[in-house]
Each structure stands twice: as structure tokens, then as C-alpha cells.
Amino acid sequence: LRKSIFNTTDRNRYIIVNVKFKLSIKPKPILTRNELSQLKSTSISDEALLLEISNTVANYRTNGKNLPNKEHQGCVGTFFKTAIISSRREFFKIAFKTWRKLGIKAVVTLVLFCLKYRSSEGMRIPSKRLIQFCRISSTRFGTVSLMESNPAVVVSDLTSSPNSADLQDLIRYVKGEVYKNTGVDLPIEPELVAFKEGF
Numbered sequence: 001l002r003k004s005i006f007n008t009t010d011r012n013r014y015i016i017v018n019v020k021f022k023l024s025i026k027p028k029p030i031l032t033r034n035e036l037s038q039l040k041s042t043s044i045s046d047e048a049l050l051l052e053i054s055n056t057v058a059n060y061r062t063n064g065k066n067l068p069n070k071e072h073q074g075c076v077g078t079f080f081k082t083a084i085i086s087s088r089r090e091f092f093k094i095a096f097k098t099w100r101k102l103g104i105k106a107v108v109t110l111v112l113f114c115l116k117y118r119s120s121e122g123m124r125i126p127s128k129r130l131i132q133f134c135r136i137s138s139t140r141f142g143t144v145s146l147m148e149s150n151p152a153v154v155v156s157d158l159t160s161s162p163n164s165a166d167l168q169d170l171i172r173y174v175k176g177e178v179y180k181n182t183g184v185d186l187p188i189e190p191e192l193v194a195f196k197e198g199f
Contacts, residue, residue, distance in 0.1 A: 007191070029053055035060050065149045075147075079154040080127035080174065081189040085114065091123055097183040098133065106133045110182075127178075127186055128152040134177045141173065142166035164195065 006014060027046050031037055031053075039052045061067050068075050085091045091114065099107040110125065110133070117124035128151050131137055137151040143160040144167050147153040154170065156162040171188065178186045 067150070067153060068147060068155045075153055075155050076190045078127075078152050078189050080131065080152045081187050082117070082127055083125045083130065083184045083187060084119075084122045085125065085184075086122035094183045098181065101181040102133050109133070125184065126152070130178050130182055130184055130186060131174060134181045136174060136177050139170065139174060141169040144170050146170070146174070168195065 006016065027050055029036075029049065031039055035056055036053060039049060039056065062069055067077065085094060095107050095110060098110050109129065113125055113129055114123035117126065131146065131151040137146055137148050139146050139151075142165070143162045144154055144156050147155045154167070175186045178184055
């Protein structure tokens with residue numbers, strides 16, 4: 001789970017210094033992600049299924065399309081996280097602004113994604129789609145840039161040493177462009193420590 005008391009109700013209250021995992025002896029994999037949903041029907045045993053899951057996840061995380069490969073320095077994974085639209089009124093305002101600023105194709109795609117990713121929290125819009133709508137997927141500020149194939153991820157290449165000033169400029173620009181064109185305040189996944197301004 002990506003949500004817990006540590007990033008919601010008790011955010012900034014605790015520092016995690018140790019963790020314990022309680023694991024089941026019998027595998028109970030959750031295969032709801034698109035990349036994994038077909039695996040159950042192709043595996044003849046638990047061992048084969050676990051190996052397929054391991055190989056699929058490893059490939060997904062190292063293919064250079066969804067997350068950086070060895071040509072980039074390490075990253076924190078998804079940087080700009082899914083936006084959640086909690087009310088219909090807010091959604092219609094976003095849809096109208098998107099249509100005015102970006103056109104009918106963008107708003108139709110937005111609506112389809114909102115319907116597809118709806119949850120009990122509200123309608124979910126993948127941040128990479130919002131960035132792609134705004135045509136800023138290739139944005140770079142000094143030592144850091146968006147990963148073009150998945151612009152929700154921030155990367156730096158192997159020849160540069162990333163710094164906080166460039167990262168702040170990138171965050172400010174991406175959030176500003178998305179808000180200006182869609183009305184969505186793009187949320188950030190990682191916790192930013194010791195930055196001079198909030199985002």
C-alpha cells in the first residue's frame with residue numbers, strides 16, 4: 001500500500017528506523033496490475049507463478065520505458081503521483097478547462113481515464129497523462145528532467161550531479177503548466193526534506 005498513517009494522519013510525526021514483515025508461507029499474489037493480470041492462467045504451479053511474477057516485475061522495472069535503466073542515475077520511482085478528483089463539480093471544472101486549453105481529444109482521454117481509474121476515493125487521473133496532455137514530457141531543468149516515456153518520473157543522466165535548485169525549478173514548472181491547462185494541482189509522491197518552499 002502506498003498510503004498509511006506515515007504519509008496521512010501522522011505525517012511528519014514519526015521517523016521509521018526499523019520494519020518487520022510478516023509473510024505467508026503459502027503464496028497469495030495480488031495480480032490486479034495490467035502487467036500481471038494474465039499470469040495466473042499461464043502458470044501450472046505456485047513456483048512457476050512466483051517465477052513469472054518475479055521476471056515480469058524485474059523486466060517492467062528495468063526496461064527503460066516505465067522506470068530508468070542503467071543509462072540514468074537512480075530515482076525515487078514515480079515522482080508526480082496520481083491526482084484524485086473527489087467531487088463531480090471539481091471534475092466538470094477540470095474537464096471544461098482541459099477542453100478550452102487543450103482541445104477535445106485531451107478532454108475525452110481525461111474522461112475515459114477518470115472512469116477507468118475511479119475508486120472509493122474519487123476519480124483518479126494518472127499524472128503522466130496530465131503531463132502528456134500539456135506536451136511537456138521532454139522538460140529539462142539543468143541536471144534533472146522528466147523521463148519522456150513516463151513523465152511522472154524525474155531522472156538525471158550519468159554525466160550530471162542533480163541539485164535541489166534544478167529540481168525545485170522543474171517541480172514548479174510542471175505543476176504550473178498542468179494547473180494552468182487542466183486545473184489539477186499535481187501531487188508529489190516523495191517527501192521533500194529541507195526545501196525552502198512547499199509544493
